[in-house]
Amino acid sequence: MNSHKIFDYTQLTQTQDISCTVCIIGSGAGGATLAAQLTQQGHDVVMLEAGSNRYTKHFNMNESEAFTHLYQEGGLRATEDLSISILQGATLGGSTTINWTTCFRTPSRILSIWRKRFGLHKFTDEYLQPYFEKVEKRLNIQPWSEASANENNKVIVNGAKALDWEYSVLRRNVKACANSGYCGMGCPVGAKQGMLLTTIPDALNAGMRLYCNTHALHLNSSNTQVERVVAEVVDPRTNKATGVRINVKAKIVVSSCGAINGPALFLRSGLNNKNIIGKRTFLHPVIGVAAEFEKPIKGFYGAPQSISSHQFIDRGQDKIGYFIEVAPTHPILASTAASSFGANQQLFMKKLSNLSFLIAIHADGIHPEDSGGSVSLRPSGRPKISYPVSPLLQEAFSHSHTSLAKIALAAGAKNCHTMHVQGSLIESNNDIAKLQQQEYGALKHGIFSAHQMGGLPMGKDPNISIVNPKFRHHTLENLYVVDGSIFPTALGVNPSQTIYTLALIASENIHQHLQNI
Amino acid sequence: MNRRKFLSYTLGTGAVLTTSLLALSLQGTKKIAPKTPLKLLSEKEYSILVAIADILLPENPPFPAASQLDIAGKVDEVMSKAGPEQQEEFKLVLHLVENPSFATLVSFQTSPFSQEDNQQKHLHIENWRTGIAPLRTAFKALNGICNGAYYASEKVTKITGYAGPPDYILAIRKAQGYP
Numbered sequence: 182m183n184s185h186k187i188f189d190y191t192q193l194t195q196t197q198d199i200s201c202t203v204c205i206i207g208s209g210a211g212g213a214t215l216a217a218q219l220t221q222q223g224h225d226v227v228m229l230e231a232g233s234n235r236y237t238k239h240f241n242m243n244e245s246e247a248f249t250h251l252y253q254e255g256g257l258r259a260t261e262d263l264s265i266s267i268l269q270g271a272t273l274g275g276s277t278t279i280n281w282t283t284c285f286r287t288p289s290r291i292l293s294i295w296r297k298r299f300g301l302h303k304f305t306d307e308y309l310q311p312y313f314e315k316v317e318k319r320l321n322i323q324p325w326s327e328a329s330a331n332e333n334n335k336v337i338v339n340g341a342k343a344l345d346w347e348y349s350v351l352r353r354n355v356k357a358c359a360n361s362g363y364c365g366m367g368c369p370v371g372a373k374q375g376m377l378l379t380t381i382p383d384a385l386n387a388g389m390r391l392y393c394n395t396h397a398l399h400l401n402s403s404n405t406q407v408e409r410v411v412a413e414v415v416d417p418r419t420n421k422a423t424g425v426r427i428n429v430k431a432k433i434v435v436s437s438c439g440a441i442n443g444p445a446l447f448l449r450s451g452l453n454n455k456n457i458i459g460k461r462t463f464l465h466p467v468i469g470v471a472a473e474f475e476k477p478i479k480g481f482y483g484a485p486q487s488i489s490s491h492q493f494i495d496r497g498q499d500k501i502g503y504f505i506e507v508a509p510t511h512p513i514l515a516s517t518a519a520s521s522f523g524a525n526q527q528l529f530m531k532k533l534s535n536l537s538f539l540i541a542i543h544a545d546g547i548h549p550e551d552s553g554g555s556v557s558l559r560p561s562g563r564p565k566i567s568y569p570v571s572p573l574l575q576e577a578f579s580h581s582h583t584s585l586a587k588i589a590l591a592a593g594a595k596n597c598h599t600m601h602v603q604g605s606l607i608e609s610n611n612d613i614a615k616l617q618q619q620e621y622g623a624l625k626h627g628i629f630s631a632h633q634m635g636g637l638p639m640g641k642d643p644n645i646s647i648v649n650p651k652f653r654h655h656t657l658e659n660l661y662v663v664d665g666s667i668f669p670t671a672l673g674v675n676p677s678q679t680i681y682t683l684a685l686i687a688s689e690n691i692h693q694h695l696q697n698i
Numbered sequence: 699m700n701r702r703k704f705l706s707y708t709l710g711t712g713a714v715l716t717t718s719l720l721a722l723s724l725q726g727t728k729k730i731a732p733k734t735p736l737k738l739l740s741e742k743e744y745s746i747l748v749a750i751a752d753i754l755l756p757e758n759p760p761f762p763a764a765s766q767l768d769i770a771g772k773v774d775e776v777m778s779k780a781g782p783e784q785q786e787e788f789k790l791v792l793h794l795v796e797n798p799s800f801a802t803l804v805s806f807q808t809s810p811f812s813q814e815d816n817q818q819k820h821l822h823i824e825n826w827r828t829g830i831a832p833l834r835t836a837f838k839a840l841n842g843i844c845n846g847a848y849y850a851s852e853k854v855t856k857i858t859g860y861a862g863p864p865d866y867i868l869a870i871r872k873a874q875g876y877p
Contacts, residue, residue: 237874237876238876238877241876241877242862242863242867243850244849244850245846245847245850247777248846249776254780254781254784255779255780256846257776257780257784257842257843261837261841262831263835263838263842264831264835266842319850333754340812359866359867359868359870361863361864363863363867369863369867369870369871369876370867370870370871370874371874375794395850405861419778420779420780421778477859479859481860482864511860512849512850512854512855512858512860513845513846513849513850515849515858516845516846516848516849517842517845517846519845520825520827521751521822522753522754522755522841523754523755523756523758523820524756524758526754526755526845527755527756527758527761530857530858531761531857531858531859532857533859533860534859535859559781559783560783561781561782561783563781563783602827602828603828604832623831624831624834624835624838627802
C-alpha cells in the first residue's frame with residue numbers, strides 16, 4: 182500500500198495540531214467509503230484510526246494473533262455481564278478487514294419501517310438502487326456458487342431442502358477468492374474487497390492523510406460546532422497511550438468509529454444532553470448449535486459463509502425474527518462457544534472436524550417494544566455495553582434453537598449440542614421437545630454478536646435521534662455520523678453493504694455542505 | 699425465644715462465623731513459580747490461575763494440561779493489554795475463587811482453592827459455572843480466556859483435527875511475497 186501519507190505510533194512521537202477540511206474518525210465501512218468519495222472530489226481529508234496499519238502481509242492465518250491485533254479488546258469485547266461476546270474489528274479497515282464477506286442490500290421491509298417510524302422518507306428501494314449498484318461494482322459483490330460452498334454451509338442447503346425451507350446463496354465482496362476460510366483473520370491472499378484494499382487506497386491515492394494508532398478521545402465543541410478533535414496515540418504493543426496527542430481542527434468532523442466506540446466518543450465529549458446517546462444499541466444476538474456428523478465437515482476451511490436461510494426472518498409483528506447462517510470452526514472461536522470445561526470440553530473439541538456450527542442471528546430493534554441494549558462509559562472512559570435479554574428475545578431464542586436442531590438433523594447430523602449451561606444433546610426429532618424445557622436468556626447459554634448497530638440513530642425527530650436524515654447532528658452543524666450506529670433498527674441481514682451504501686449518500690451531503698461554506 | 703436471647707444467639711453465631719471465615723482467609727496459596735516474568739498478575743494471582751486453568755483444561759491424553767503449556771503465563775500477557783477495569787475485575791475473580799471465606803459461601807470450600815484436591819476443585823468450578831449470574835460471569839471470564847490461550851497452541855489444535863493453514867494457501871502467499 183502507498184504509505185507516504187500513513188503515520189503510526191512509530192512516527193507520531195510529538196504532540197501536534199493539524200488542520201484539514203474533513204476529519205473522519207474510523208476507517209471501516211462508513212469512514213473509508215466516505216473518505217474515498219471526498220478525496221476524489223478534491224477535499225482535504227484526515228482519517229484517524231485507533232488500530233494498526235496491518236494488511237495482507239500480516240494476515241498469517243494465526244487465530245490467536247488475529248484476535249489480539251485485529252479485534253476490539255483483543256477479542257475480549259463483551260457485554261458487562263459477559264453474557265454476549267462481541268466480535269468487532271479494531272484495525273485498519275475496521276470490521277471489513279475481519280468480516281466473513283457476506284453482503285446484502287438493505288431489505289425493503291426495513292426501509293419501510295425506517296420511513297414510517299423514523300421519518301427517513303427518502304430511503305426507498307428505488308432511491309438506493311444506484312448506490313447499491315455502485316458499491317457492488319467497486320467491491321466486486323457477486324453471488325458465490327452453491328457448488329463452492331464448504332460442507333459447513335452445505336448443511337443449510339441439505340437441511341433446508343429436506344424441510345422445504347427457503348435458502349439462498351450469499352453474495353460476497355471478493356475477487357479471485359482462494360476459498361481459504363480465513364476471512365475472519367484478515368484475508369491471507371488479498372482477495373477480500375474490504376476497505377483495506379479498495380477505498381482506503383483510493384483515498385490515499387487521492388491525497389488523504391491517514392493516522393493509525395490514533396484514538397479519538399473527545400470532540401471539543403461550542404454550542405453549534407465541533408471545534409477540535411482530540412486524539413491520543415496508542416502503542417499497539419501495550420495498548421497504552423504514549424502521551425502524544427493529535428489535535429485536529431476541521432471544517433467537518435465525521436464519526437465513523439462504529440456502533441459501540443461512536444456512542445462512547447459522544448459520551449466522553451459530553452454530548453448526551455437528551456440522554457439518548459448509546460441507547461437502542463443492537464447486536465443481532467446470535468445463538469448457536471454444534472451439529473455432529475459422521476463425515477468430516479472441516480468448517481475451518483472454505484468460505485466461512487456462502488449460504489443462508491431467511492425462513493424465519495418474519496415471524497409476524499409480535500415476534501422477533503431471525504436468519505440462519507453458519508460460523509467457521511477455527512479452534513479458538515469454537516472453544517469459546519463451549520459452555521462446559523475439563524474433559525467434557527476437550528472431548529467436544531476432539532470432534533471439531535466433524536462439527537458444523539449453525540447460528541441463528543436475531544433481528545433486534547424491529548419489534549416496537551424491543552429497544553436493544555445500551556452503551557455507557559466505564560470510569561476509564563472505555564465503553565460499557567449492557568444488553569438485557571427481553572422475554573421477546575428469549576422466545577425467539579427458544580424458537581431458533583429448535584429450528585437449528587431441525588435443520589441439522591434434516592441434513593443428516595447424528596446429534597446436536599446446544600450451548601446451554603446444562604447443555605442438551607439432541608439425537609432425533611423426538612429429542613427436540615427437550616429444548617422447550619430449557620431456559621433462555623443471558624448466561625443461560627452462549628450468545629454472540631458480530632453485527633453492532635445503533636446508538637447514534639438517524640431520524641427526523643431530534644427527541645429520538647442524534648443525526649438528521651442528511652447524516653448531520655441535530656445541533657452541531659459540522660458534525661456527521663456515517664457508520665452502523667445511525668441505524669434506527671437492526672437490519673435482519675449482515676449490515677456491511679448498507680453501511681457502504683449510506684456512506685455514498687452521506688458523501689454527497691457533505692460535499693454539498695462544503696460547497697456552501 | 700425472647701429478644702435478648704435472640705440477639706445473643708445471632709451475635710454469638712455471627713462472631714463464630716466471622717472468626718471462622720477470618721481463619722479460612724488466612725490460609726495460604728499454594729505457590730507456583732512463573733515460567734516467564736509476569737506483566738500484570740502477582741505471583742500469588744499467577745499461582746491461583748495455574749490451579750484454575752488445570753481444572754478447566756486438565757491433562758487428558760492426548761490433551762496436555764494447561765500448566766504444561768503455561769496457559770496462566772499467556773493469560774497474564776493477554777490481560778496486561780486489557781482495560782484497567784477488566785484487569786481489576788479479573789484479579790478480583792482470582793482472589794474470590796481462592797479465598798475460602800468467600801468461596802465457601804458458593805461451594806462449601808474450606809481451604810484455598812489452590813490447596814484443594816482436583817475433585818474438590820472441579821466441584822467448586824462447577825458450582826461457579828452453574829451458580830447465580832455473577833458466578834457464571836466469573837466462570838465465563840476464566841474459561842473463555844484460558845480456552846483462548848490453550849487452543850492457540852499447535853500441540854492442542856492438532857488433536858482437534860485442525861491442521862493449520864492449507865499448503866495451497868501458503869503457496870499463494872509465498873508467490874505474493876508474503877511470509
